Amino acid sequence: MSQPPALDIRSLRYAIGGATIIDDVTFSVAPGEMLGVIGPNGAGKTTLFNLISGIAVASSGTITLDGADVTSAPVHRRARAGLGRTFQTSSLFPALSVAENVRLAAQARLGGALSVVRAPRDSDAASGVAAERLAEVGLAHHAATTAGVLSHGDKRKLEIAMLLAADPAVILLDEPMAGVASGDVAGLGQVIRDVHRAGRTVLMVEHHLDVLLGLVDRVAVMHHGRLLAIGEPSEVVADPAVQAAYLGEAV
Numbered sequence: 357m358s359q360p361p362a363l364d365i366r367s368l369r370y371a372i373g374g375a376t377i378i379d380d381v382t383f384s385v386a387p388g389e390m391l392g393v394i395g396p397n398g399a400g401k402t403t404l405f406n407l408i409s410g411i412a413v414a415s416s417g418t419i420t421l422d423g424a425d426v427t428s429a430p431v432h433r434r435a436r437a438g439l440g441r442t443f444q445t446s447s448l449f450p451a452l453s454v455a456e457n458v459r460l461a462a463q464a465r466l467g468g469a470l471s472v473v474r475a476p477r478d479s480d481a482a483s484g485v486a487a488e489r490l491a492e493v494g495l496a497h498h499a500a501t502t503a504g505v506l507s508h509g510d511k512r513k514l515e516i517a518m519l520l521a522a523d524p525a526v527i528l529l530d531e532p533m534a535g536v537a538s539g540d541v542a543g544l545g546q547v548i549r550d551v552h553r554a555g556r557t558v559l560m561v562e563h564h565l566d567v568l569l570g571l572v573d574r575v576a577v578m579h580h581g582r583l584l585a586i587g588e589p590s591e592v593v594a595d596p597a598v599q600a601a602y603l604g605e606a607v
């Protein structure tokens with residue numbers, strides 16, 4: 357039997373207060389693929405991520421993760437099924453060290469009691485996972501640094517390391533470049549590329565189109581809650597309907 361898609365979305369619809377925010381969206385993402393999700397402000401990108409991660413529940417349609425229907429599953433069950441997500445707003449603990457932030461995320465996954473008081477032992481499974489993940493995002497040299505003083509680019513790398521601590525197969529990145537200094541964008545892009553090349557399926561919403569189009573295998577364009585186009589970046593950028601949706605913005 358052929359492998360099921362990492363993520364399959366069928367006829368997804370989300371309506372609230374009389375407004376249809378997501379309207380009949382269907383697409384699937386292959387295992388190991390990186391899909392960019394773009395669209396003008398208010399197009400429904402974050403809502404789509406909320407439906408996939410379980411923060412909002414679809415009005416109709418289905419969401420399948422690696423063959424398992426998770427359409428109405430709570431957030432923690434989707435996380436157990438291999439889904440991980442970052443948010444537009446920072447989710448780290450600024451007063452703790454970089455290593456402690458990732459250790460806590462790893463402890464949550466490993467099921468141990470959460471403790472910031474007990475000094476971590478190097479032999480701790482969670483500390484081991486934390487060290488590996490920090491190395492993976494290039495932050496090993498900042499392990500002892502207080503997370504709050506990191507640059508925006510390094511904070512985003514730390515959030516990715518925290519996400520990886522749970523070992524997700526499918527990762528949703530919501531505007532990972534937001535607020536990152538232009539000089540740090542390329543380095544963060546390389547971390548995302550490496551995370552993807554390690555075999556993970558990645559969906560990424562990002563307004564920095566130049567960076568996104570250079571990273572992804574395919575791009576999906578949302579417009580007024582509908583999927584306007586999906587395909588390889590060069591095809592999608594050349595699509596007149598996509599250009600019209602951006603009202604002449606350089607795509």
Ligand SMILES: Nc1ncnc2c1ncn2[C@@H]1O[C@H](COP(=O)(O)OP(=O)(O)OP(=O)(O)O)[C@@H](O)[C@H]1O
Pocket residue numbers: 372373375377395396397398399400401402403404
């Ligand atoms: N809970 C809600 N109740 C009412 N309207 C909502 C709700 N959530 C989102 N919307 C509306 O749905 C539309 C899509 O919002 P969403 O945040 O998903 O868009 P987006 O593409 O992520 O936008 P941006 O690029 O600005 O982040 C917007 O018009 C928003 O105001």
